[in-house]
Every structure is written in C-alpha cells, then in structure tokens.
Amino acid sequence: MKQINLKSKFARVLLWVIILLGGLVIAFPIFKDSPPTFIGSPTLVSDPTSDDLDYSNAQLSDNGLFNVSYTASTGTIPINQIHQWILHVETANGQPVENATIAVDGDMPEHGHGLPTRPRVTRYLGEGNYLVEGIKFQMGGWWVIDFTITTNDQTDAVHFNMQLK
Amino acid sequence: MKIKKHLSSLFIGIGILILITACSAFGQTQWSEDELATLQTLWIGSLPPLPVDPSNKYADNLEAATLGQKLFFDTRFSSNGKVACATCHLPDKLFQDGMPLAHGVGTTNRRTMTIIGTAYSPWFFWDGRKDSQWAQALGPMENPVEHGGNRTQYAHLIAEFYADEYTALFGPLPDLSNLPLNAGPVADSETAANWQAMSSADRAAVTQIYVNIGKSIAAYERLLIPGESRFDKYVEAVLNKDYQSAQDILTPDEIAGLKLFIGQANCTQCHNGPLFTNNGFHNTGVPDAQNLPEDFGRAVGVQRVLADEFNCLSIYSDAQPGQCAELNFLIAEGDQLMRQYKPPSLRNVSERGPYMHAGQFATLEEVLKHYNTAPEALAGLSELEPLNLSEKEIAEIIAFVKTLVSPINTDPSWLTKPE
Numbered sequence: 001m002k003q004i005n006l007k008s009k010f011a012r013v014l015l016w017v018i019i020l021l022g023g024l025v026i027a028f029p030i031f032k033d034s035p036p037t038f039i040g041s042p043t044l045v046s047d048p049t050s051d052d053l054d055y056s057n058a059q060l061s062d063n064g065l066f067n068v069s070y071t072a073s074t075g076t077i078p079i080n081q082i083h084q085w086i087l088h089v090e091t092a093n094g095q096p097v098e099n100a101t102i103a104v105d106g107d108m109p110e111h112g113h114g115l116p117t118r119p120r121v122t123r124y125l126g127e128g129n130y131l132v133e134g135i136k137f138q139m140g141g142w143w144v145i146d147f148t149i150t151t152n153d154q155t156d157a158v159h160f161n162m163q164l165k
Numbered sequence: 166m167k168i169k170k171h172l173s174s175l176f177i178g179i180g181i182l183i184l185i186t187a188c189s190a191f192g193q194t195q196w197s198e199d200e201l202a203t204l205q206t207l208w209i210g211s212l213p214p215l216p217v218d219p220s221n222k223y224a225d226n227l228e229a230a231t232l233g234q235k236l237f238f239d240t241r242f243s244s245n246g247k248v249a250c251a252t253c254h255l256p257d258k259l260f261q262d263g264m265p266l267a268h269g270v271g272t273t274n275r276r277t278m279t280i281i282g283t284a285y286s287p288w289f290f291w292d293g294r295k296d297s298q299w300a301q302a303l304g305p306m307e308n309p310v311e312h313g314g315n316r317t318q319y320a321h322l323i324a325e326f327y328a329d330e331y332t333a334l335f336g337p338l339p340d341l342s343n344l345p346l347n348a349g350p351v352a353d354s355e356t357a358a359n360w361q362a363m364s365s366a367d368r369a370a371v372t373q374i375y376v377n378i379g380k381s382i383a384a385y386e387r388l389l390i391p392g393e394s395r396f397d398k399y400v401e402a403v404l405n406k407d408y409q410s411a412q413d414i415l416t417p418d419e420i421a422g423l424k425l426f427i428g429q430a431n432c433t434q435c436h437n438g439p440l441f442t443n444n445g446f447h448n449t450g451v452p453d454a455q456n457l458p459e460d461f462g463r464a465v466g467v468q469r470v471l472a473d474e475f476n477c478l479s480i481y482s483d484a485q486p487g488q489c490a491e492l493n494f495l496i497a498e499g500d501q502l503m504r505q506y507k508p509p510s511l512r513n514v515s516e517r518g519p520y521m522h523a524g525q526f527a528t529l530e531e532v533l534k535h536y537n538t539a540p541e542a543l544a545g546l547s548e549l550e551p552l553n554l555s556e557k558e559i560a561e562i563i564a565f566v567k568t569l570v571s572p573i574n575t576d577p578s579w580l581t582k583p584e
Contacts, residue, residue, distance in 0.1 A: 018181065079206070080443050082287070082490045111434065113548065116445045117494045134494025138443040139434055140206070165202050 053142070053161045061156035064092055066149055068158040070132075077164055079140055082117065085132040086125070089149060096128025097151055104132060106145040140164045196403065203427045208400040209393050209571075212439040215284055219484035220297045220477050223334065223380045224387055231583075232330045233385030236378060238582040241322055242306060244313030245270050250302065250382065253277045253311075256580045259513050259573075260389060265454070265524025271310030274457050276524045279517060281573055282510050284387040286444040287491040291506045291522040292466025293446060296492055297482070298383035300475035303375060307351050315349030315356050316375035317341075317363075323374055335377045339370040372474075376481040385579070391440070391512040392574035396423070399568070415568060421558075422565025430536070430552055430562055441511035441569065448505045450540050450547030454523030461544065462522070463505035467497055503545030515567040529566060533559045 058069035066089050073084040089097040102121040107114040119134040137143060143162045148155065196204065205211060215225075223229035236242065240249040248269045254260040260280040267273040275291055283289065289301035305311035306319065323331050324338050331338060344367060348359035360368065395414055402411035415423070426432045435447050446463040454460075470492070475481055477489035486493075496502065506522050520526040526535065537559065539549035554562070573580060 019179075080438050080445075082494065111548075116443075116496070117491075118496055119494055134490055136494075138445040139437050140203070165206065 053163075055161050055163055057160065059158050059160055060092070061149065061158040063156045065154055065156040066090065066097060066158060067092060067094070068147060068149070070160065072135075077137065077162060079137055079164055082134060082136040085135055087121070087130040087132050087147065089128050089130065097149070098126075098128065099124055099151075100130070101150040102130055102132075103148040104135075104145070105148075106143060108139075108141055108143055110142060111139075137162075137164055200424070200427060201403070203433065204400045204423075205404060206437065207396075207427075207433075207439060207441065208404070209391070209397040209439055210401065212285075212390075215387060215390075218284075218297060218299075218383070218387075219488040220482040221299050221380045221383055222483040223377075223384050224298075226334070226384055228330070229334055229381045229384035230388060230579075231385075232327065232334065233381035233383065234579060234583050235327070235330075236382055237385055239322075239326075241326070242312060242314055242319055243270060248312050250305070251582065253305075254280050259517055261517060263518070265519050267311070269305065269308075269311035270313035273308075273310055274454075274460065275522050276519070278509055279513070280386050281389045282391050282440050282512065284390070285440055286442075286507075288444060288446075288466075288470075288507055290466065292462050292469075293507055294466040294469035295473060296470050296476050296489075298386050299376070299379035300473060302382040302386070303379040303475060306375075306378075307349055309352040315347050315351050315353075315360075317344055317348035317360070317371050318346060319378060320344070320371045320374040321346060323378065331374075331377070334381070335374075338374070341371075344371065372481070376475065379475070388575050388579050390574045391510070392571040394512065394569045394571035396565070396568040397571070416564070418561050418564045419568050420565075422561035422563065423568075425554070425558055425562050426565055430554060430558075431550075432562075434548065435508045436511050441514075442508045444507060446502070446505035446507055448501070448503070448542050448545045448547050449536070449549055450542040451504070451506070451521045451535075452525055452540075453543060454525050457523060460522065461503055463507075464502035464545075467495060467502060470495075471497065501545055504542055505545060511566060512569045512571060514569065515563075516570060529563045530559070533562060 057071070058067070060067055068090075069088045070085045071088075073086075074081065077083075087102065089100060089102075091097060104119045104121065105114070106119075115136065116138045117134045117136045119132055119136075121130045122133045123131040125131055141164060143164060145160045145162065146157055147159075148157045218224040237250045237254075240247050240252065242249060252269060253262045253267045254277065255262055261277045262268075265276060267275070267277040278291065284298060287296060289295040289298065290304070295301040295304055307315060320338075320341055321344075324341050328338060344363065345359040347353075347356045348363055348371070349356055350360055351357055363371075399411055399414040399420075402408070402414060426436075435443055435445070435449075437443050448462070470476055473479070477484050477492045478486055482489075509517075514520075515529060518524075518527060518529070520529070520532050526532045533554070536549060537552045537554050539547065539551045541547060
C-alpha cells in the first residue's frame with residue numbers, strides 16, 4: 001500500500017475522522033438500549049428483588065423445626081406442564097417426619113398472581129416422603145412455593161424460591 | 166526513522182478495521198443471556214413431541230384420523246345438512262372463520278378458535294369447558310346454534326355412510342333400526358323426549374358411537390401443527406451465532422418489537438412457550454361485546470368441565486383417573502376465575518382477526534392499545550398494568566407479531582375435503 005504522508009493535514013484529519021466515526025458506531029448500539037449488554041455475555045442487569053436469593057431445593061423451615069427438600073418428577077422443573085414433586089420432611093436432627101398434614105401454596109411476588117392449579121399432597125410415601133401432585137407453572141421467572149407442615153404437636157412453614165426459564 | 170514511515174499506514178489500517186468491526190456490530194442486535202434463553206423457549210424448535218392423550222386410545226391412529234377428516238368435512242352431521250366442523254373451522258382460514266361470532270345453523274355468543282396446535286392444550290374453548298380434543302369436537306355437534314343435530318341422528322349416518330371404516334376401527338355397530346331418527350340430550354324438546362324414552366342400554370350404545378366420532382375427529386385434528394415462521398428462522402440463526410443471516414431475516418423494527426414483546430410489554434406472561442400461549446386462564450379486562458348475554462369465562466367453564474359427560478374421569482375416557490391431573494387439580498373456585506379466558510396461540514395471529522372471545526377488537530392495533538391502557542375488568546381482576554408504550558413501540562410489536570406467520574406443518578392432503 002502506498003505510504004500516506006502523515007505530514008499532510010488532510011490525511012491526519014481523515015485518519016482521526018475514521019477513528020472517531022468507528023468509535024461512535026461501536027458505542028452507539030452498546031449504549032442505545034438499556035441494559036447495555038454484549039452478545040453471549042452474562043446479563044449486566046438482573047432483577048433487583050430476586051437477586052441474591054437462595055434457590056436451593058433444600059431449606060430449613062421458618063422456626064427451625066423441619067428440614068425440607070423437594071425433587072420434581074420431571075428432573076428440571078418444566079413450564080406449562082403439570083407434574084409432581086416428592087417432598088422430603090425431616091426434623092432438625094434428621095428424623096423423618098411421618099404422616100404430617102401439609103398445605104401447598106405459591107405465587108410470583110413480582111407479578112402478584114398465584115399458582116394456576118391447586119396442588120395437594122395426595123399420599124404419604126413413607127420415610128418422610130410425600131407425593132405432591134398437580135404442580136404447574138405457567139410462565140418463567142421468580143416463583144415462591146410455600147409448604148405449611150403440621151405434625152401432632154407442631155406447625156411450621158418452609159419456602160422455596162425458584163427461577164424458572 | 167523506518168518505523169515512522171509505516172506508522173501512518175498502520176493507523177489508517179487500524180482505523181478502517183475499527184470501522185468495519187463497528188459496522189458489523191451495529192448490524193447485530195445485542196441479546197442478553199436471559200433474552201437468548203427466552204427466545205429459545207419461544208422457538209418452534211423447542212416444541213416437544215405431541216403429548217399422549219390418555220383419554221383417547223385412537224388419538225395417534227391414522228385410520229381414525231382418516232375417518233375423522235371425512236367426518237370433519239361432512240355437512241350431513243347437522244340439522245339442516247349444511248354445517249360441518251369445516252364450516253367454521255375453514256382450512257384455508259387457519260381453521261377458523263375470520264368473524265366475531267360463529268354462524269352454524271344459528272349464531273354463537275363467542276368467536277371460533279383455531280384448531281392448529283391445540284393438541285398441546287389441556288383445555289378447549291375460551292373457557293376451558295372441555296378437557297380433551299374429542300370431548301370438544303362433540304360440543305358443537307349437539308349445540309342448537311352450531312350443528313343443531315343429535316347423537317342418534319349421527320349414529321344413523323355412521324351406519325349408513327361409514328359402516329366399514331367405523332367397524333374396522335371400533336368393532337361392529339349395534340342395531341339401530343328400532344331407534345328414533347332423532348334423539349339426544351339436546352335443547353329441542355321432542356328430540357330430548359325421544360332420548361328419555363330410549364332404554365339406558367340404547368342410550369349407552371348410541372353415546373359410544375358419538376364418542377368414537379369425537380375420537381376420530383380428534384385424531385385428525387392432532388395432525389394440525391404450526392410450522393416454521395420467519396421469527397423461528399431468526400432465532401435459529403441467532404442461536405447458531407450466524408448474525409449475518411439473522412439480520413437478513415428480521416428487520417430492525419421487527420427485532421425492536423421482539424425485544425419489547427419479551428420485555429417491557431410483558432406479553433410472555435401469557436403468550437409464552439413455542440406456541441405463544443400457556444393455555445391457562447387470564448383476565449385481561451376485555452370489554453363486553455354488544456348485545457350478548459353476560460360472559461363469565463372460566464368461572465362458568467370450570468363448573469361445566471367438572472360436570473362434563475365426556476371429561477377425563479368419565480366412563481367414555483380411556484384414561485385412568487390418575488392420568489387426569491389437570492382435571493383433578495384445577496382451580497374450581499374464586500373470584501379470580503371471573504372473565505378469565507384462554508389465550509390463543511399467537512402463531513399466525515396477524516391473519517386471524519378479529520380478536521378476543523367475541524371478536525371485540527378488529528385489529529392488532531386495537532388489541533395493543535387495550536393492553537397499553539389496561540382498563541379495569543368488568544368482573545374479576547385484570548392482570549394488565551399500563552405499559553407506557555409509544556405509538557412507535559406499538560407499531561414495532563405488531564411488526565414482530567406479523568413475523569409469526571407460518572404454514573401448517575402437515576401433509577397438504579390433510580388440509581382439504583377428502584374425496
């Protein structure tokens with residue numbers, strides 16, 4: 001390529017115009033939309049209220065009475081598919097909780113609506129395991145599922161956060 | 166110095182490189198990881214295989230579908246000989262009729278819904294008063310303003326015109342010669358009286374034929390699945406990081422509309438998944454239609470499906486009770502059920518006006534303006550919040566929705582009246 005004489009003022013101006021234009025064209029789509037993001041990289045803006053939530057499928061109940069965990073019949077939790085969970089309930093020191101009465105509820109705190117079905121515990125399976133049927137989630141996002149567990153002498157509630165896609 | 170001589174060329178080269186990179190980056194829309202995940206859930210490639218219908222053991226039987234197609238187009242299955250399923254579910258109109266209300270032997274109070282893709286839904290009709298495709302097919306056939314006929318009339322038609330196909334699938338037909346021409350649990354008092362006068366054995370035999378008609382029609386309807394749209398081609402390109410192709414598939418306006426659709430406009434609260442509907446029940450404050458009786462939506466529909474003669478738990482269903490989870494765990498009560506309706510799929514929706522359960526909105530512009538203003542519901546509680554979309558943003562969303570047009574992904578022989 002023929003060398004351009006940088007001493008020419010025109011050449012210098014042209015060069016800077018090219019660099020500036022290029023910079024503007026790169027910057028524009030990046031900052032035009034909010035949130036500013038790049039293809040394939042983790043999102044830089046996440047929901048402020050569901051950030052830093054504990055999404056574990058094993059939780060201690062509110063008053064520390066029960067250790068509760070769940071597994072979905074489908075493995076990962078599907079959207080728009082009715083399915084079942086096995087809920088496992090133990091005392092704080094690891095004893096299976098037998099024949100408890102368990103109520104199920106849930107909602108999406110940011111959307112102000114509840115579950116699209118009325119799931120229930122339909123069977124006690126032994127060894128602290130309970131079959132929960134009729135669970136369904138009709139959209140992705142942050143869901144909270146609550147179980148209120150009552151044994152002979154005690155009641156406590158446990159909550160699970162889920163971020164569904 | 167020697168380096169200085171080439172430095173200027175180097176700067177020019179870098180400058181041009183920056184420009185080229187910037188221009189190609191400018192042509193790509195930036196999708197976050199979350200947005201990409203959402204796009205993938207909406208993509209036709211994410212559509213799972215057809216779910217089994219445990220209530221219909223003929224659902225995937227091609228002979229049943231062949232019979233069902235014939236029945237779907239047969240206008241003899243009506244009181245005046247002029248109404249078939251295809252009269253309102255027109256194949257070349259995306260299996261609906263393009264009108265606010267449907268016109269069979271009379272006029273309905275609600276809009277015809279498309280059949281395409283409905284095999285994936287657990288509920289049928291705007292209010293979900295039927296829980297299977299075969300039970301749904303039987304609804305209009307005895308409805309006084311739709312087909313206006315009755316099940317004994319239909320049983321005679323099967324015996325006269327479809328005996329061979331029916332027998333091959335379902336076994337021998339009972340002797341119908343002593344039965345009235347018209348009898349069924351319908352509105353017409355004489356027909357209903359004839360039905361009451363029949364023995365319970367005869368009623369059961371006729372109803373079984375009626376049920377098999379429904380199951381055949383459902384086997385046919387299951388084959389009607391939406392195909393690939395421009396939106397799907399775009400998502401496929403983006404997922405493959407083929408941004409050059411992607412920007413040739415959707416225009417900047419359409420992409421802007423898509424971003425709003427999955428973002429600020431909150432459409433995916435109901436219109437999610439590869440069929441762009443969650444097939445649930447939602448109150449979106451839809452206004453009353455003129456001169457029609459009060460419409461309570463799911464609040465009435467749920468009572469009807471629980472009591473339906475042909476629901477998943479009925480003796481005519483092939484399902485075990487444990488396979489009826491949708492029916493067993495539905496929400497049966499509560500004010501929130503008032504004026505909740507099932508959102509149709511948005512695939513091909515731009516070709517399927519007018520919109521809402523009685524065709525209250527003629528155009529997509531009216532629909533979007535309604536969602537944008539979010540008026541209160543007449544009854545129950547609307548899920549809408551005002552969206553603060555500009556006119557331009559509304560136009561972009563509509564531009565995106567138009568990219569959901571696609572052919573039906575079925576052999577063309579299923580889309581016409583069979584010989």
